Amino acid sequence: MRINAVAMCLPLVLLGAARPHIADPAVASTAPGLAATPPMGWNSWNKFGCNIDEQLIEQTADAMVSSGMRVAGYQYVNIDDCWMAKTRDAAGNLQADPVRFPHGIKAIADYVHGKGLKLGIYSSAGTATCQGLPASLDHEVADAKKFAEWGVDYLKYDNCNNQKRPAIERYTAMSKALKATGRPIVFSLCEWGENKPWEWGRQVGGMLWRTTGDISDRWNSMIGILDKQVGLEKYSGPGGWNDPDMLEVGNGRMSFSEYIAHFSLWALLNAPLIAGNDLRSMSDTTRAILTNRAVIAVDQDWGGQQGTLLHNDTTTHTQVWVKPMHDGSRAVVLLNRGSVATSISVATADLGLPPAKEYQALDVWAHTVQTVLGDLQSGVPPHGAAMFVIKRK
Ligand code: GLA
Numbered sequence: 001m002r003i004n005a006v007a008m009c010l011p012l013v014l015l016g017a018a019r020p021h022i023a024d025p026a027v028a029s030t031a032p033g034l035a036a037t038p039p040m041g042w043n044s045w046n047k048f049g050c051n052i053d054e055q056l057i058e059q060t061a062d063a064m065v066s067s068g069m070r071v072a073g074y075q076y077v078n079i080d081d082c083w084m085a086k087t088r089d090a091a092g093n094l095q096a097d098p099v100r101f102p103h104g105i106k107a108i109a110d111y112v113h114g115k116g117l118k119l120g121i122y123s124s125a126g127t128a129t130c131q132g133l134p135a136s137l138d139h140e141v142a143d144a145k146k147f148a149e150w151g152v153d154y155l156k157y158d159n160c161n162n163q164k165r166p167a168i169e170r171y172t173a174m175s176k177a178l179k180a181t182g183r184p185i186v187f188s189l190c191e192w193g194e195n196k197p198w199e200w201g202r203q204v205g206g207m208l209w210r211t212t213g214d215i216s217d218r219w220n221s222m223i224g225i226l227d228k229q230v231g232l233e234k235y236s237g238p239g240g241w242n243d244p245d246m247l248e249v250g251n252g253r254m255s256f257s258e259y260i261a262h263f264s265l266w267a268l269l270n271a272p273l274i275a276g277n278d279l280r281s282m283s284d285t286t287r288a289i290l291t292n293r294a295v296i297a298v299d300q301d302w303g304g305q306q307g308t309l310l311h312n313d314t315t316t317h318t319q320v321w322v323k324p325m326h327d328g329s330r331a332v333v334l335l336n337r338g339s340v341a342t343s344i345s346v347a348t349a350d351l352g353l354p355p356a357k358e359y360q361a362l363d364v365w366a367h368t369v370q371t372v373l374g375d376l377q378s379g380v381p382p383h384g385a386a387m388f389v390i391k392r393k
Contacts, residue, residue: 026176026179026180027172027175027176027179027203027204027205034184034186034207034239035186035207035208035238035239035240035241036238036239037238037299037300037302038208038241038270038271038272038273038299038300039075039076039154039186039188039207039208039241039272039273039274040073040074040075040076040272040273040274040296040299040300041074041075041076041077041078041117041118041120041154041272041273041274041275042060042064042069042074042076042077042078042274042275042276042279043078043079043080043120043156043246043274043275043276044056044057044060044078044079044080045080045081045246045276046215046217046246046247046248046251046276046277047251047276047277047278048278049081049082050081050082050131052079052080052082052083052100053099053100053101054100054101054102054103054107054108057077057079057108057112058108058111058112059280060077060279060280061077061111061112061115061117062115062280063279063280063282064077064115064117064279065115065116065117067279067282067287067291068287068291069275069279069287069290069291070115070116070117072290072291072293072296073273073296073300074273074275074290075117075118076117076118076119076120076153076154076186076274077112077117077118077119077120078119078120078121078122078154078156078274079105079108079119079120079121079122080122080156081122081129081130081131081133081158082097082100082129082131082133083096083097083100083101083105083121083122084096084097084123084129084133084134085097085098085133085134086133086134087134088134088139092139092142093142093143093146094123094134094136094139094142094143094146104150105119105121105150105152106149106150106151109150109151109152109153110151113151118153118154119150119151119152119153119154120152120153120154120155120156120186120188121147121150121152121154121155121156122155122156122157122158123135123136123143123155123156123157123158123174124136124137124157124158124159124160124161124162125137125157125158125159125162125167125170125171125173125174125191126158126159126160126161126162126163126170127161127163128160128161129158129160129161130158130160130161135158135160135161136157136174137161137162137163137165137170140173140174140176140177141177141180143174143177144174144177144178144180144181144185145177145181147178147181147183147185148178148181148182148183148185152183152185153183153184153185153186154185154186154188155174155178155185155186155187155188156188156190157171157174157187157188157189157190158190159190159191159192159194167191167194167195167197168195168200168204171189171191171197171201171204171205171206172204172205174187175187175204175205175206176205178205179205186207186208187205187206187207188206188207188208188209188210188243188272189201189204189206189208189209189210189243190210191209191210192210192212192213192214193209193210193211193212193213193228197209197210197211198211198232198235198236198242199235201235201240202235202239202240206240207239207240207241208240208241208242208243208272209240209241209242209243210243210244210245211225211228211229211232211242211243211244212224212225212228212244212245214245215244215245215246215248216248216253217248217251217252217253217254218253218254219254219258219383222248222254222258222261222262222265223337225244225245226244226265226269228244229242229244229269229306230308230309232306233305233306233307233308234305236269236270236306237302237306238302241270241271241272242269242270242271242306243271243272244266244269244271246272246274246275246276247262247263247266247273247274247275247276247277247290248262248276248277249262249263249275249276249277249286249289249290250275250277250278250282250283250286250289250290251276251277255383256285257381257382257383257384257385258383258384259286259289260289260365260384260385260387261333261335261336261383261384261385263289263290263292263295264295264333264364264365264385264387265321265333265335265385266299267295267296267298267299267331267387268298268299268307268321268322268323268331268333268387269306269307270299270302270306270307270323271299273290273296273299275290277290292364292365294362294364294367294389295364295365295387298323298325298331298364298387298389301325301326301331302326303323303324303325303326303327304324304326305323305324306323307321307322307323307331307333308321308322308323309321310322310346310350310351311346311350316338316342317336317337317338318334318335318336318337318338318342318344318380319334319335319337320332320333320334320335320344320346320350321333321335322346322351322352324352325389327391328353328354328391328392329353329389329390329391330351330352330353330389330390330391331387331388331389332346332351332361332376332387332388332389332390333385333386333387334346334376334378334380334385334386334387334388335380335384335385336380336381336382336383336384336385337383338382338383339382339383340382341379341380341381341382342379342380342382343377343378343379343380344377344378344380344386345375345376345377345378346375346376346377347374347375348372348374348375348376348390349374351376351390353390353391353392354392356392356393357373357393358371358372358373358392358393359371359372359373359376359390359391359392359393360372360390360391360392360393361376361388361389361390362388362389362390363378363386363387363388364387364388364389365386365387371393372390376388376390
């Protein structure tokens with residue numbers, strides 16, 4: 001399913017002329033191909049908050065394998081806030097909370113690696129995390145060294161308690177420290193979009209950057225974040241992705257249709273697909289959403305541009321989103337933001353497809369293929385989406 005090789009082979013012009021180049025080799029990614037496609041994995045925060053421990057993380061790694069998520073492309077098991085003890089150790093190093101993580105982070109990394117997965121961890125570019133625990137501002141070199149020693153593969157780096165020091169300076173310091181360890185570590189900037197990280201994230205070695213404040217498990221939260229992605233398309237691409245925040249699929253406060261829309265849209269936006277639910281007890285329905293191969297293939301495909309808003313009808317509360325795929329086909333999301341079922345259509349001529357008498361559309365949720373002549377059309381439930389991949393027949 002992953003198409004890193006395709007993405008890597010695309011000529012640079014296809015990768016977006018406006019994309020800034022990395023200025024400083026000390027903050028470049030530590031391995032070619034790291035985050036070449038949007039990272040996929042799981043993170044503890046959305047479902048568990050601070051209620052985490054080593055059993056949860058290890059059981060989640062087990063579930064990622066047994067549920068089929070690993071085979072579908074999910075790779076990172078990420079521990080968010082609250083893994084660290086309330087104080088640094090005598091040598092000034094971060095240490096794991098002795099109750100929640102009595103065997104330390106290295107033991108968890110070994111366990112996760114043993115499952116063919118990778119481990120992610122969290123800190124803040126501030127004096128304390130958002131939950132008031134020790135964080136990495138002015139400790140970047142020591143902390144990055146520890147993360148590397150423990151075998152960490154991914155760092156989500158938050159923005160709380162930043163002492164109002166410039167973001168670029170704070171995120172650059174950690175990036176350089178990570179780079180200096182020599183270990184390939186995905187660097188995830190969690191700066192909430194406050195200082196337009198899409199404009200500088202890539203130069204400071206960021207491989208994904210949050211574009212907004214936190215998501216919650218509500219339709220209005222998800223849609224509010226969606227609206228803020230318009231205009232950011234040109235900053236996204238292999239090695240550096242806009243991050244509209246982690247998934248809420250399966251957390252229980254949105255409907256089935258709403259979760260279908262959430263996952264469809266995140267894939268269309270080339271968002272990192274970081275599940276945020278309890279993988280150990282998820283329903284078959286949730287698993288089927290998160291492991292939908294055709295939708296994941298859209299997310300992981302780099303056709304030269306993040307998906308964009310094509311039509312916005314504020315009267316019917318419907319939108320059409322489209323994303324070019326590397327093979328010239330188009331991924332299309334027909335979004336019904338309203339509270340009544342409706343039919344949404346888009347002229348194939350508007351989708352940027354080469355002219356043809358007939359097109360073939362795969363309905364990625366119904367798993368059916370249909371022939372399309374003039375318009376691509378579908379009934380869409382309230383607060384829901386239909387999603388297609390359409391190409392010349
Ligand atoms: C911030 C981040 C969240 C999460 C919490 C943890 O709010 O944006 O994603 O990491 O901190 O405290």
